Amino acid sequence: MSPVDIIKKKRDGHVLDPDEIGWFVRGVTSGAIPDYQASALLMAIVVRGMNAEETAALTDAMVRSGIRADLSDIPGPKVDKHSTGGVGDKTSLILAPLAAACGAVVPMMSGRGLGHTGGTLDKLESIPGFRVGLAFDEFKAALKDVGCVLIGQTSEIAPADKKLYALRDVTGTVESLPLITASIMSKKIAEGIDGLVLDVTTGRGAFIKTEEDARTLAKGMVGIGQRCGVRTEAILTSMDAPRGRAVGNGLEVIECVETLKGRGPADLEQLSVLLAARLLVLAGISQSSQDAERRARAALTSGAGLEKLRHIIARQGGDAAIVDDYRRLPSAPNRRVIEATRDGVVARLDAELVGRASMTLGAGRERVEDSIDHAVGVLVEVRLGNRVNRGQPLVEAHYRSPDRLDRALALLADAVVIADDAPAPRPQVLETIGFG
Amino acid sequence: MSPVDIIKKKRDGHVLDPDEIGWFVRGVTSGAIPDYQASALLMAIVVRGMNAEETAALTDAMVRSGIRADLSDIPGPKVDKHSTGGVGDKTSLILAPLAAACGAVVPMMSGRGLGHTGGTLDKLESIPGFRVGLAFDEFKAALKDVGCVLIGQTSEIAPADKKLYALRDVTGTVESLPLITASIMSKKIAEGIDGLVLDVTTGRGAFIKTEEDARTLAKGMVGIGQRCGVRTEAILTSMDAPRGRAVGNGLEVIECVETLKGRGPADLEQLSVLLAARLLVLAGISQSSQDAERRARAALTSGAGLEKLRHIIARQGGDAAIVDDYRRLPSAPNRRVIEATRDGVVARLDAELVGRASMTLGAGRERVEDSIDHAVGVLVEVRLGNRVNRGQPLVEAHYRSPDRLDRALALLADAVVIADDAPAPRPQVLETIGFG
Numbered sequence: 001m002s003p004v005d006i007i008k009k010k011r012d013g014h015v016l017d018p019d020e021i022g023w024f025v026r027g028v029t030s031g032a033i034p035d036y037q038a039s040a041l042l043m044a045i046v047v048r049g050m051n052a053e054e055t056a057a058l059t060d061a062m063v064r065s066g067i068r069a070d071l072s073d074i075p076g077p078k079v080d081k082h083s084t085g086g087v088g089d090k091t092s093l094i095l096a097p098l099a100a101a102c103g104a105v106v107p108m109m110s111g112r113g114l115g116h117t118g119g120t121l122d123k124l125e126s127i128p129g130f131r132v133g134l135a136f137d138e139f140k141a142a143l144k145d146v147g148c149v150l151i152g153q154t155s156e157i158a159p160a161d162k163k164l165y166a167l168r169d170v171t172g173t174v175e176s177l178p179l180i181t182a183s184i185m186s187k188k189i190a191e192g193i194d195g196l197v198l199d200v201t202t203g204r205g206a207f208i209k210t211e212e213d214a215r216t217l218a219k220g221m222v223g224i225g226q227r228c229g230v231r232t233e234a235i236l237t238s239m240d241a242p243r244g245r246a247v248g249n250g251l252e253v254i255e256c257v258e259t260l261k262g263r264g265p266a267d268l269e270q271l272s273v274l275l276a277a278r279l280l281v282l283a284g285i286s287q288s289s290q291d292a293e294r295r296a297r298a299a300l301t302s303g304a305g306l307e308k309l310r311h312i313i314a315r316q317g318g319d320a321a322i323v324d325d326y327r328r329l330p331s332a333p334n335r336r337v338i339e340a341t342r343d344g345v346v347a348r349l350d351a352e353l354v355g356r357a358s359m360t361l362g363a364g365r366e367r368v369e370d371s372i373d374h375a376v377g378v379l380v381e382v383r384l385g386n387r388v389n390r391g392q393p394l395v396e397a398h399y400r401s402p403d404r405l406d407r408a409l410a411l412l413a414d415a416v417v418i419a420d421d422a423p424a425p426r427p428q429v430l431e432t433i434g435f436g
Numbered sequence: 437m438s439p440v441d442i443i444k445k446k447r448d449g450h451v452l453d454p455d456e457i458g459w460f461v462r463g464v465t466s467g468a469i470p471d472y473q474a475s476a477l478l479m480a481i482v483v484r485g486m487n488a489e490e491t492a493a494l495t496d497a498m499v500r501s502g503i504r505a506d507l508s509d510i511p512g513p514k515v516d517k518h519s520t521g522g523v524g525d526k527t528s529l530i531l532a533p534l535a536a537a538c539g540a541v542v543p544m545m546s547g548r549g550l551g552h553t554g555g556t557l558d559k560l561e562s563i564p565g566f567r568v569g570l571a572f573d574e575f576k577a578a579l580k581d582v583g584c585v586l587i588g589q590t591s592e593i594a595p596a597d598k599k600l601y602a603l604r605d606v607t608g609t610v611e612s613l614p615l616i617t618a619s620i621m622s623k624k625i626a627e628g629i630d631g632l633v634l635d636v637t638t639g640r641g642a643f644i645k646t647e648e649d650a651r652t653l654a655k656g657m658v659g660i661g662q663r664c665g666v667r668t669e670a671i672l673t674s675m676d677a678p679r680g681r682a683v684g685n686g687l688e689v690i691e692c693v694e695t696l697k698g699r700g701p702a703d704l705e706q707l708s709v710l711l712a713a714r715l716l717v718l719a720g721i722s723q724s725s726q727d728a729e730r731r732a733r734a735a736l737t738s739g740a741g742l743e744k745l746r747h748i749i750a751r752q753g754g755d756a757a758i759v760d761d762y763r764r765l766p767s768a769p770n771r772r773v774i775e776a777t778r779d780g781v782v783a784r785l786d787a788e789l790v791g792r793a794s795m796t797l798g799a800g801r802e803r804v805e806d807s808i809d810h811a812v813g814v815l816v817e818v819r820l821g822n823r824v825n826r827g828q829p830l831v832e833a834h835y836r837s838p839d840r841l842d843r844a845l846a847l848l849a850d851a852v853v854i855a856d857d858a859p860a861p862r863p864q865v866l867e868t869i870g871f872g
Binding site for chain 2: 003004005007008011034035036037038039040042043044046047048167170171172173175
């Protein structure tokens, strides 16, 4: 086989054989196929697409580029949740402890922020001492002890995805349903789980802008999960406005702890409990949605979820006292409140612009090599559809540098629109795409 | 501007601005834009295409990546010929001396073999001592002295093309009319010529398989030449069977010398004289095709063309005595004749397969780093449509290694098909696409 022949085949719109896909992925993993050939094939895939069989073969090849973790020596059903990305989307830090508190085993491997969206690993690293980079043995030991770990992809898991993902980010080849599907599913399948809930976001703050594309993506991922023996379901959710109030790493950690204390924003609590409940159903711990939601909510109300988070933080080297004392988290030296300039209704609260404002303040990376300021971010004081009065606070920027503040304020001014009237916002949960 | 935004724009089928194209090409030239981003854009261009304005902007950006040579201190009209590639296509070594012998100035910069096709530089390097790598000053001095130089692209000429061309070869992005157009025309425009004849090949042995694509390519190139002040015309030629008898570097040099001695194959002589004549018309030396052909043929008959070739070889450090003594050229130690296994008509004489057989013997490169064996190749003893008898020689392989011979024989067995009857072959010259 030759890389150029495979590239040309896809370039010309033909279907690649599983053998060709496997051979190419092995070449990328070993370094035998250079980046410039990989990016040419990626672009051909973005433009020409891949059918379900090709996408499954790509996922499989990426799983096989590393190990498929064997967690059979840890008792209990292993389940995980993955989100396709959003702004203020911090459900992982809430639902993982809740599900673990109810008896599920949650070996969660997450990613970093991408573009205007936040990443679970960046949020966790706001916690002093918290280690997201566990070796595979450490990961298994912690999972056995605590029932939940929150880490980054270990080097054994889908190394081909790690390489291709980095390349896609800098070659305009992120926006492709088959590539997104294979990237997400290969990591999750390799993780060694039995059940998976996908939070497929759609809207202004998501990478998938339309419900139709989100549905196609969700169906494809559910199909591949099933094919690989992972019970998979997808929840389509709206990502028009930020989730919860907080956007920015340390601020989001505080909001997660508050939610586990029963004091979180309603939308965030509701979705976190729902997703935790779906994990309990997939894990076979609950036989019905009602029972699962009751258990998940009980873990929240009783403080069992909060205790589990404390345990996770301590086991991964972090300062668990942050749960009781937020002053132990990084905090920005300056605040700036933006107020409503008129009476009216919040007609727009643009998640992408809020996310970009937070990134501009330093909460995200503009370049791969940028470091993250865990203290800065944005607090959103209103919800879509809220009635507000002139002078009422809309958002509060937590900032370090006045230069960055100025750029962020420009974005925030566009992000929130007050109008005389506004249509009702979409519900948070749009649709459930189940297995079987 | 950001490379990723430009890549995405073309990926999504939009038209790039001249500024964006220029910025990207400058980045590729300086190395600021890495190969993996360049190949992603190249693939997007191959699949999405470029309109005439984009192609012109790309050509212009590639010209501006280096110098546009100023040859005004050399008296006389400067003209050149370029072929889009073929098998046994050796007209350059005949027509350039013929046109120069008639008073045209021919600053010919050529390329190396690509895939199954031969390259003028590789052929010239069969001549002991011949230097194709002149510096720009040496090039001008030799052109002033002799009226013709046969060299490779100097480093000053379209360096962006040099980089992109090497990348296209290994990323499946060769077959694109706008990329082919910009690559050819940028080099030729930068060379400093006043007139250009394009030999646009089409058929089994060419890169452009259909007449329709060849015509589109030819029209596009003629348009860009005109726009840049170079009088340009294109001749569409068939490339079904090899041109002339010889395929392989040293063997082709001998055939060129034989042709300049009036003993060459009819098809090769005819096309070389025609192309030389078109150069004389574009140079303003002849006012009519008839007069131009008469002059070109006279240069052949009188031996003036041969004398000019001798002069070119000597001026570029080569052993001009090869013209009189072919034993001074590299020669393969072994020969193998393939004979007709039945009576009939030559129904196929596949240029691509003959080219691949010659490449397999060592006359071309399978990998960029391969070195070339100037002695080996294939002599074709029959023409398409010839009647042959069983046992009659069809092709003769000149080879060094028996291993390579075996692989070449398999290709040659497919290359020549004898049938009871066969349609008349296409004419060599299919169409002329003129300027104005």
